[in-house]
Amino acid sequence: MPVALPRLVATDLDGTLLRSDGTVSDRTRRVLAAVEEAGVEVVFVTARPPRWLDALAHVVGRHGRVICLGGAAVWDLAGCSALEVTGFDAATALELVADLRSAVPGVALAVERTDGPAFDPWFPKDEPHLPAALRAVPVEEVLDGGAPVGKLLALRPGSGLSTRPGDVVRGATADAVQDEFFARVRGTVGERAHLAFSGAAGLAELLAPGVTKDAALARWCARLGVDRADVWAFGDMPNDLPMLRWAGRGIAVANAHPDVLACADAIVGSHDEDGVAAALEEALSSR
Structure with a gap:
């Protein structure tokens, strides 16, 4: 049975949203835009450093920000600056x-x-x-x-x-x-x-202690007034587990690590099959 759209979608990049060649497919790009148009905030939550984010500026969304470095920073692509940093002194x-x-x-x-x-x-x-x-x-x-x-x-x-x-x-x-x-x-x-x-x-x-994807995502949602029950999170590797467990719905792509597959609330197609996009398309169609 189709599931209604959440208020916020959080997704990992490599191995989850991006294909094996590191690109965002045209299908995924269109779906992300449609989800945003429907009033859902989409935020990328990635282990990537800021210097690996510029190529994704066209799909980040109107807010133009990415939770990066595994939750250690929030990066503003337009301003090329960190809005939040939590790390080792x-x-x-x-x-x-x-x-x-x-x-x-x-x-x-x-x-x-x-x-x-x-x-x-x-x-x-x-x-x-x-x-x-x-x-x-x-x-x-x-x-x-x-x-x-x-x-x-x-x-x-x-x-x-x-x-x-x-x-x-x-x-x-x-x-x-x-x-x-x-x-x-x-x-x-x-x-x-x-x-x-x-x-x-x-x-x-x-x-640094306390730096995880879920902690950074929780701060993001708190600023927006979004409850965790209204969040979908997509991931593929063990560093995504805290985020998937925190979100109201934690979703693994089919190519995910066994530990992630075992804990997910749902499993969608692989990253090369645009699994994230397919799941969001289904939710959009149920509106």
Whole structure:
């Protein structure tokens, strides 16, 4: 039976709304516009940093904002500025970096801030267009100023895997080597950071305590006066689970991680089948 439209739709991007090639299909673009025209707010909630959002400006909606960095920031695309940032201060980030270096020899680290990233010189060069200066020195040497660190990335030594958006290795969580790496990272950071997993194998994503997609989405909804019961959330990876559990209706795409499929209120077609768009089309048709 068709389900009526909610007041707000929150959706992850990579592996959920976007196709495997990182694009928004024409069908999805049309449906998002129709949903907005029907009075429903659509907000993207993504692990992406701000620099990976410009290509999506045409589908963000009239508000022009994205919850990014896994919930650490709200980014205004039109103004190219952060409206909200919750992250590690320099002192905490430095402590975490030092402890990770000691616990995982050879670990490759990167920091994501709303004013730009920084990488260890040996971090994989998946973004060759970035200035070489961002890789000139180990990250701890650039942590004495700037915006809070929204996300600290730790790449397993020897993994040699891509961290670009959309380059997800689905079998990663079954890898005993990766499980051991995550356990070591988790044991090292303790309560000082929250460990998230958005799909890139071998990559541990560390956020400040309390920073999750659901917390950022809850603040967004509170400002609009939207109750969680009136929210649909779409996702595919474990870092989407808090958001899917918080929303009135948590929906997984068919290609989602097994843990996400197991907890979802509903499952729609895969990201390459425009599953999010199909679900919203059905709701629109029931009006």
